[in-house]
Amino acid sequence: MASVDMTTRDNSPMSSTTGPTPNGPTMPGPATNGPVDDMPDDGIKLAIRRFIGRVVAVVTTLLGLLFLTFSMGRLLPADPVLAITGPEVSKEVYDRVFKQLGLDQPVYIQFVSYVKRVLTGDLGVSAITGQPIVTDLMSVFPATIELTIVAMLVGTIVGVPLGITAAVNRGKPIDHAARIIGLAGHSIPTFWMGLMALFIFYAKLQWVGASGRIDVYYEGIVTPVTGFLLLDSAMEGNWDVFQNALGHIILPGAILGYYSVAYISRMSRSFMLEQLSQEYIITARAKGLASRQVIWRHAFRNIRVQLLTIMALTFGGLLEGAVLIETVFAWPGLGQYLTRGLQMNDMNVVMGAVLTIGIVFLIINITSDVLYRILDPRTR
Amino acid sequence: MMKHLMAATFLVAAALTVPQGQALAASPPNMLVIGTNLTGIRTLDPADNNARTVSELISNLYDNLIELPQNDLQKMKPMLATKWSASADGKLITITLRSDATFQSGNPVTAEDAAWSIQRVIKRGQVGSTDIALWGFTPDNVEKLVRAKDAQTLEIELPIQVSTDLVLYSLASSSLGIIDKKTAMSHEANGDFGAGWLAANSAGSGPYSLSQWRPNDIAVFEANKKYWGGAPAMIRVIARHIPESGNLRLQLQAGDVDVGQYLASGDLDALANDKKMVIDNVPGLGFYYIALNQKDPDLQKPLVREAFQHAFDWKAISGNIMRYTGFPWQSVVPKGMIGAPSDSTSRYDYDPAKAKALLAQAGYPNGLKKVLNPSGAATLPFTEALQASAKAAGFDLNLVPGEYTPAFRERKYEILLGNSGARLPDPFAVATQYAYNPDNRDEARLGSYYLWRTAMQVPELNTLVDQSMKERDTAKRTDMFKKIDEIYKGMNPPLIVFFQRTDPYVTRASVKGYQGHTTWSTRWHDVTKTKE
Numbered sequence: 083m084a085s086v087d088m089t090t091r092d093n094s095p096m097s098s099t100t101g102p103t104p105n106g107p108t109m110p111g112p113a114t115n116g117p118v119d120d121m122p123d124d125g126i127k128l129a130i131r132r133f134i135g136r137v138v139a140v141v142t143t144l145l146g147l148l149f150l151t152f153s154m155g156r157l158l159p160a161d162p163v164l165a166i167t168g169p170e171v172s173k174e175v176y177d178r179v180f181k182q183l184g185l186d187q188p189v190y191i192q193f194v195s196y197v198k199r200v201l202t203g204d205l206g207v208s209a210i211t212g213q214p215i216v217t218d219l220m221s222v223f224p225a226t227i228e229l230t231i232v233a234m235l236v237g238t239i240v241g242v243p244l245g246i247t248a249a250v251n252r253g254k255p256i257d258h259a260a261r262i263i264g265l266a267g268h269s270i271p272t273f274w275m276g277l278m279a280l281f282i283f284y285a286k287l288q289w290v291g292a293s294g295r296i297d298v299y300y301e302g303i304v305t306p307v308t309g310f311l312l313l314d315s316a317m318e319g320n321w322d323v324f325q326n327a328l329g330h331i332i333l334p335g336a337i338l339g340y341y342s343v344a345y346i347s348r349m350s351r352s353f354m355l356e357q358l359s360q361e362y363i364i365t366a367r368a369k370g371l372a373s374r375q376v377i378w379r380h381a382f383r384n385i386r387v388q389l390l391t392i393m394a395l396t397f398g399g400l401l402e403g404a405v406l407i408e409t410v411f412a413w414p415g416l417g418q419y420l421t422r423g424l425q426m427n428d429m430n431v432v433m434g435a436v437l438t439i440g441i442v443f444l445i446i447n448i449t450s451d452v453l454y455r456i457l458d459p460r461t462r
Numbered sequence: 463m464m465k466h467l468m469a470a471t472f473l474v475a476a477a478l479t480v481p482q483g484q485a486l487a488a489s490p491p492n493m494l495v496i497g498t499n500l501t502g503i504r505t506l507d508p509a510d511n512n513a514r515t516v517s518e519l520i521s522n523l524y525d526n527l528i529e530l531p532q533n534d535l536q537k538m539k540p541m542l543a544t545k546w547s548a549s550a551d552g553k554l555i556t557i558t559l560r561s562d563a564t565f566q567s568g569n570p571v572t573a574e575d576a577a578w579s580i581q582r583v584i585k586r587g588q589v590g591s592t593d594i595a596l597w598g599f600t601p602d603n604v605e606k607l608v609r610a611k612d613a614q615t616l617e618i619e620l621p622i623q624v625s626t627d628l629v630l631y632s633l634a635s636s637s638l639g640i641i642d643k644k645t646a647m648s649h650e651a652n653g654d655f656g657a658g659w660l661a662a663n664s665a666g667s668g669p670y671s672l673s674q675w676r677p678n679d680i681a682v683f684e685a686n687k688k689y690w691g692g693a694p695a696m697i698r699v700i701a702r703h704i705p706e707s708g709n710l711r712l713q714l715q716a717g718d719v720d721v722g723q724y725l726a727s728g729d730l731d732a733l734a735n736d737k738k739m740v741i742d743n744v745p746g747l748g749f750y751y752i753a754l755n756q757k758d759p760d761l762q763k764p765l766v767r768e769a770f771q772h773a774f775d776w777k778a779i780s781g782n783i784m785r786y787t788g789f790p791w792q793s794v795v796p797k798g799m800i801g802a803p804s805d806s807t808s809r810y811d812y813d814p815a816k817a818k819a820l821l822a823q824a825g826y827p828n829g830l831k832k833v834l835n836p837s838g839a840a841t842l843p844f845t846e847a848l849q850a851s852a853k854a855a856g857f858d859l860n861l862v863p864g865e866y867t868p869a870f871r872e873r874k875y876e877i878l879l880g881n882s883g884a885r886l887p888d889p890f891a892v893a894t895q896y897a898y899n900p901d902n903r904d905e906a907r908l909g910s911y912y913l914w915r916t917a918m919q920v921p922e923l924n925t926l927v928d929q930s931m932k933e934r935d936t937a938k939r940t941d942m943f944k945k946i947d948e949i950y951k952g953m954n955p956p957l958i959v960f961f962q963r964t965d966p967y968v969t970r971a972s973v974k975g976y977q978g979h980t981t982w983s984t985r986w987h988d989v990t991k992t993k994e
Contacts (some may be wrong), residue, residue: 211677212504
């Protein structure tokens with residue numbers, strides 16, 4: 083998984099424009115050097131060229147990733163045939179299943195035929211669920227994205243104000259408290275925290291659900307349209323289901339979000355400290371502006387792009403970090419799906435999931451690129 | 463911006479504090495919720511399965527011809543069959559079917575369906591055929607040998623000499639559930655006998671039908687009100703994938719889950735002290751064993767194998783990590799079965815001094831260094847215990863954790879600790895695994911026989927196992943299993959058995975009639991719930 087992270091990070095627009103510097107934006111020449119009348123056309127062309135370039139880069143990365151994952155899968159001691167048949171199996175049955183899975187073919191042929199199928203949108207069939215990977219992904223992917231979005235909301239809503247408050251009160255007890263709160267979320271194992279939270283909020287207080295996306299009694303009531311249970315139930319106006327689903331997602335979402343608070347708050351604090359030491363802040367204060375206005379209207383605006391970078395990276399990190407939380411809360415998501423695929427050496431599952439995560443990174447990159455342009459006029 | 467943030471914070475906080483009490487009521491009195499592990503169940507087609515969890519699910523969708531009652535496994539009970547008989551020469555079994563059973567489609571259950579279901583298992587040749595294929599059926603001969611004489615009479619002609627009881631036992635396995643031929647074949651695609659459709663649908667005559675199936679997540683079963691055995695009390699049964707033991711324990715205690723499977727020993731300890739819980743340790747037909755690869759020149763020496771018998775402090779773990787998963791047992795004939803010995807808990811004790819002396823005698827005065835693997839994550843704690851206690855006995859074992867069943871099947875290991883299971887309630891099933899190896903060559907690839915996996919062959923044992931399959935006289939068979947046990951005991955076997963397996967099932971005290979089954983065909987028909 084780390085490889086997804088690293089490669090896409092390298093290609094990310096964020097790493098080349100880590101926010102505006104006090105000396106001005108780091109934009110390349112053409113957009114500003116061309117004649118004034120040609121600017122819109124050139125701008126569009128440049129944007130298209132960049133977009134295509136990025137897509138090509140990511141597709142190449144994904145292919146490389148598939149190749150690496152595939153090769154690593156062959157080195158694992160797990161046996162996909164036994165994953166299906168169980169250990170008590172006769173030679174005849176073993177051989178039959180071995181052949182059915184195409185494992186009798188040379189490895190490179192297996193890989194080439196896999197890539198060919200992927201290009202036609204066929205990710206193959208999972209050996210462990212017996213379903214097409216696409217069908218499985220349609221069910222597990224929204225579950226994880228929904229969880230990650232909730233986690234992201236929690237992480238941002240808690241992390242950003244915490245970091246900014248800490249920066250404003252640098253060195254004071256509130257700063258130390260913010261650090262402790264943030265680091266606790268990062269240091270306490272999510273596995274343990276999940277069980278403790280379940281004990282308090284599920285077993286004792288009975289505020290939330292314990293496992294899965296919804297109570298079993300509500301299964302099948304809402305017709306899946308988007309796959310996001312909260313959204314689907316809200317669209318149907320089925321508020322009982324909505325409330326139940328919310329009761330199930332809030333705890334794993336909050337814990338996952340809390341995990342990211344440390345990163346988000348520490349980075350917000352450091353970005354903010356940098357801004358607060360700038361001359362324009364001193365000028366604003368000298369002008370007699372209220373402290374709140376100085377912080378939120380002036381300083382905060384200038385760290386938005388940097389924060390966006392942090393949040394985009396965090397989102398990707400949370401997708402990967404969801405594995406443990408998904409296990410504790412029996413959340414039928416991508417993390418569990420991928421882990422099981424790895425354990426059982428179900429390479430179609432592993433590659434399908436890795437490809438999906440890669441595509442998510444691509445989308446995050448492109449979205450944050452667009453958002454940069456909206457938030458920072460100098461990058462347009 | 464701040465205002466928006468604040469508003470969002472309040473929204474989330476409000477949502478957090480909304481009590482979900484209504485939704486979290488305990489499971490209703492007419493619904494059974496089972497918390498289990500659904501990993502690796504890719505299809506609910508009986509012919510494609512024989513593992514533990516899936517056997518339970520299938521056994522409630524499909525009836526068998528014969529049922530094995532948990533309180534007396536070898537006393538076969540009629541199910542879809544009303545009676546059965548074997549010809550004097552033991553070559554033909556005639557089974558009469560009941561006439562009042564119908565499939566969930568409304569079609570009557572006939573001998574044609576039964577014959578087709580058996581033929582289908584053999585022709586598909588998937589893992590469900592493991593047991594029944596032992597009796598000599600092949601895709602070529604099965605249609606001729608297993609046939610419907612008339613609507614209610616099934617004939618099974620046996621191609622080889624085999625105890626008819628063994629054949630009848632195998633008919634009770636979940637893989638041999640009787641399928642509605644017409645319905646299944648109406649969904650056939652590419653000659654798959656309806657397997658694609660049956661992966662996520664049911665076509666049985668059992669007390670339940672499948673209403674929802676999401677692999678690795680949930681299976682929902684609706685009661686068949688017209689079931690020939692009477693409508694089940696639980697109108698709905700839900701099997702939910704809850705892989706984390708701590709979470710499952712909390713849900714059992716909260717009453718959201720009625721039955722818990724695959725709980726860790728720490729959680730079982732906690733539940734054992736809860737008066738609202740009942741833990742049933744169901745004995746399984748398998749053992750925890752140490753396998754010593756006989757391709758290794760050191761482990762080939764009988765004295766080294768004997769030293770190993772005294773290198774494991776099994777008593778130390780029988781009181782804690784093994785408390786719910788096994789009981790001391792040192793024979794390859796399972797407890798309670800014909801031929802089971804009486805001295806099987808006192809054959810070898812932990813005696814590091816003796817083990818060291820044996821090692822020295824074998825030519826290793828300074829001890830022996832080997833690689834030790836667990837068969838998988840489940841046996842890792844036992845492997846750690848073995849590593850620790852074997853050190854004092856002169857064995858320096860380098861523990862390498864991971865999934866080593868595939869390596870075990872390919873004889874690519876030195877020492878491995880694993881556990882096994884079987885489904886036929888007869889010592890023959892276990893003897894086949896532990897004492898049978900008809901071809902010791904590598905290329906024979908007889909991975910289903912554990913003795914082959916250790917690369918040892920004992921012709922005398924092969925003969926006895928063969929004979930025990932063919933013999934119909936119980937007294938003679940008892941003697942055979944006794945003899946197998948004696949030979950095994952005396953030969954310093956490469957498979958050292960320490961514990962017989964048990965599978966712990968936790969039920970809430972309000973649940974009555976849920977009885978985990980030794981052959982994994984646990985049925986829910988008689989389950990009821992009382993008020994707490």
